[in-house]
Amino acid sequence: MMKDKIKVGIPRGLLYFKHEVLWKTFFEELGCNVVVSPETNKENLNKGIHYSIDESCLSAKIYMGHVDWLRNKVDYVFVPRIASYSKQNQTCTKFFAMPDIVENTFKDIKILKYNLDIANGKTERAGFIKLGLSLNKNIVKVLFAYRKAKYKQLENERKQTKEQEDILEKTDKIKILIVAHSYNIYDKLIGFPVQDYLKKLNIEVIYADKASKDESIRASYKISKSLYWIYNQEILGAIELYKEKIDGIIFLTTFPCGPDSLVNDLCIRKIKNIPLSYILIDELQGEAGIHTRLESFVDIITARRLRLCL
Amino acid sequence: MERAYLGIDVGSISTKGVVINDSNNILAEKYLWTEGNPIQAVKNLLNELKTQLNDNIKVKAVGTTGSARKLVGTILNAQAIKNEITAHAIGTTSLYPYVKTILEIGGQDSKIIIMDDGIVVDYAMNTLCAAGTGSFLSSQAKRLGIEVDEFGTYALKSSSPTKIAARCTVFAESDLVHKAQIGHKKEDIVAGLCKAVVNNYLNNVGKGKKIRVPIVFQGGVSKNIGVTKAFEESIGEKVIVDEHGHLMGCLGIAILARDSKCEQDFDFNIKDMKFETKGYECEKCSNNCEIIKVYRNEELIDYWGNKCDNGAQ
Incomplete structure (x- = not known):
């Protein structure tokens, strides 16, 4: 009997808008079903406010609303930790903390994550390998999926840049x-x-x-x-x-x-x-x-x- | 018959109106409180303006501005509905063509407009917070037990203004009570508040902007001589306050209505019609848009607020 495909939920908030292609392609290449929460509405916002602390920014609150939407609809919710891209800079602390916040707020959710923190030697590639292995996938398949996903992501970014620059000229x-x-x-x-x-x-x-x-x-x-x-x-x-x-x-x-x-x-x-x-x-x-x-x-x-x- | 143009500026606190002719002369003017009911305020305003006009004056175009511009514009079937920044800039330059900086503090908004050769080149407006605006001053006046109109003259009596933290209305209030309790004189506190309003304005709204002369200060708070003086001290330049400073927005929108060249005879009897608004949260999808419907004599004339077609009707 064929095993059901793993359902991975991605909240439509925060870094989803940056890494949509990378994330979706990676999971799809590994044979997962990807479910993205729908566009933000007032209900997401209200739920997000409910599950967040006051000091959280509006964008992070909305993210929590999307996580809530995915509850009981997927096997895993994908919440990566992205902290730094080099020794000289870092991201906003909410991206460090998000997997922990989500895990501690929603005890019924199983999360998937990868850790990107170059300042502490954690590369994106190593993070994705670990992520793929945690889903019991073959390492060759994982590496291939990551390479393809990364390629498509960069290609998409280049295309967007080019399209916009054409508009600027014309x-x-x-x-x-x-x-x-x-x-x-x-x-x-x-x-x-x-x-x-x-x-x-x-x-x-x-x-x-x-x-x-x-x-x-x-x-x-x-x-x-x-x-x-x-x-x-x-x-x-x-x-x-x-x-x-x-x-x-x-x-x-x-x-x-x-x-x-x-x-x-x-x-x-x-x-x-x-x-x-x-x-x-x-x-x-x-x-x-x-x-x-x-x-x-x-x-x-x-x-x-x-x-x-x- | 003389052709005339009506401009109405409905703000959060006050409602202003002028009728001008082709050479920008003011034929009628009125300033009254909005009191949370813009429709009634406009009806009262029309009533007052009508009595000031003689019979051979015919209003040919109407413009509305201010935070209730859309609602009032719909009701009056206005030819020009424009934001208050543009309206103010046009109104002020009609009287001061060479103005370089317009400082404006209204009931809930404060803004700075930078002009060059009669054109707005830059502006800034307060963001989320209404600290340091007219409503802040009037609530503090209430707390101190003085009329807001007397605020300025009180401030002028002070020789050493009290330092007040006016970054936030809530903190300012507690600071103010504290300063009074430890023995600061009322006039010093009032002068301190005026100073705090100015510092707050220059640091928030005015940040990064080059303030050049001539400087015109307008909006309801410009009637407060204490604030004007505090501006002059802080900037180190003369600040002009026009006696019609509170009318600049409606003057500007009247000019815009005239320049729109869309003319339609305006009937003052509109003030006797029955207008109603109904606001409700649409429940047809999870956006829950706040929809406003406007009725004239029980007939729906316009609605807005819906993000999608579900909310239409």
């Missing part, structure tokens, strides 16, 4: 760069209303996280050499890379994000000559305040552009 529309973590800008509840409203105002939305990550990190040194948080470096560098091509910048962040509050503040003080706006979203946000800010920001940019053209 479009005549007003271009606004959104500097935000991918788990914020692509979330249905957090970033989607912002994207959607800007598009209604006929704006070409440019995403900082789609810029080439290596180039972006290098470019971020021009803004500051000591930003420390790699995910902020990845998105900030896009400002330097694209500054000649964009008309304005929006920093979009969730309350209370520690790294963003430091890094964005620094940028607001340092970046001159490009209009910028700062939008902070919390769990009680009404849309009216956001619309006022976006509409007026677009008015400014439009007027400025008209004058620059004269």
Whole structure:
């Protein structure tokens, strides 16, 4: 008799938006069924708030809501620990802690994880091998799955960068760069209303996280050499890379994000000559305040552009 | 017959309206409290404006701005509905064409607008927190047992303002009580509050912005001379407060309504119609959107708030 496929649940939150292809491909190559929780809605948010401590950021709360949705629907929930990509930087502490938080909050959930922490000698490849072996898979198959997944992930990132850069060259529309973590800008509840409203105002939305990550990190040194948080470096560098091509910048962040509050503040003080706006979203946000800010920001940019053209 | 244009600015605390003619002269003006009921406030406002106008003046276009702009714009069938930042900038430049910096503190919002050659080039607005805005000052005035209108003159009496932590309304309140209990004089506390509002504004809303002259200070709080003085001390430059400072938003939106070139005769009798709104949480999907429906004489004229088509009807 054929054994049922292992069902792996991936919460649609936080780093899912960065590593979607890598994670899905890896599990699928190993013959698992991948279940991703649906787009964020108010119910996820309310559940997430219920299962989180107050001090958690909105994005992490929403993540907990997605984990909750996957309960009893899958064999394992996939919650990796991603701490550092080199000795010089690290990620936000919530990514260190997430597997522990999830395991301690939901006692009925079995989690799958890998540990990525280069500063302490834990590579992604070693992490994925361990992860594959824990599912009783053959090591050759695991290595193959990881290689294929990694290749597809990078290929997808390159494609996104290329597509965006083509748009930057071709479009005549007003271009606004959104500097935000991918788990914020692509979330249905957090970033989607912002994207959607800007598009209604006929704006070409440019995403900082789609810029080439290596180039972006290098470019971020021009803004500051000591930003420390790699995910902020990845998105900030896009400002330097694209500054000649964009008309304005929006920093979009969730309350209370520690790294963003430091890094964005620094940028607001340092970046001159490009209009910028700062939008902070919390769990009680009404849309009216956001619309006022976006509409007026677009008015400014439009007027400025008209004058620059004269 | 003289052509005229109506601009209405419905804010969280106050409702403002002007009627202007083709050369920006103010033919009628009124400022009153919103009192949590924007529809009634606008009806009262229309009533007041109508009595100030003579019969040969015909309102040809209407504009609305402020936080209730959409609701009121729908009811009045407005030709221009615009955010308050743009409206304020246009209103202020119509009186001060060379203005470089507009400081604005309203009931719940505070903003800074940087202008160059009559065009907004940069702006910032308070984020989640309403600390240091008009509602903060009026709640502190209440606590101190003085009228908010007297706040400024009280502040001017002080020679050594008390240091108050105004970063957060909650902390400011406890700090204020504490300072009073240990013996600080009332006028010093009031002056300290004005100073704290200004410091808070310059550090939050104004951070990273270059404040250049001419500087215009407007919004409800600009009526508070204590705050104006604190601004001048902090910035070290003269700060202009126009007697019509509270009307800049509605002036700007009246100009925008005129420039929209969409004209339609406006009937003041709208103030006698029955308008109702119904707000409810849609339960057709898990988004639970907050939907607002607007009725005129029991007939649905508009609705909004739905994220998907399920919420339409």
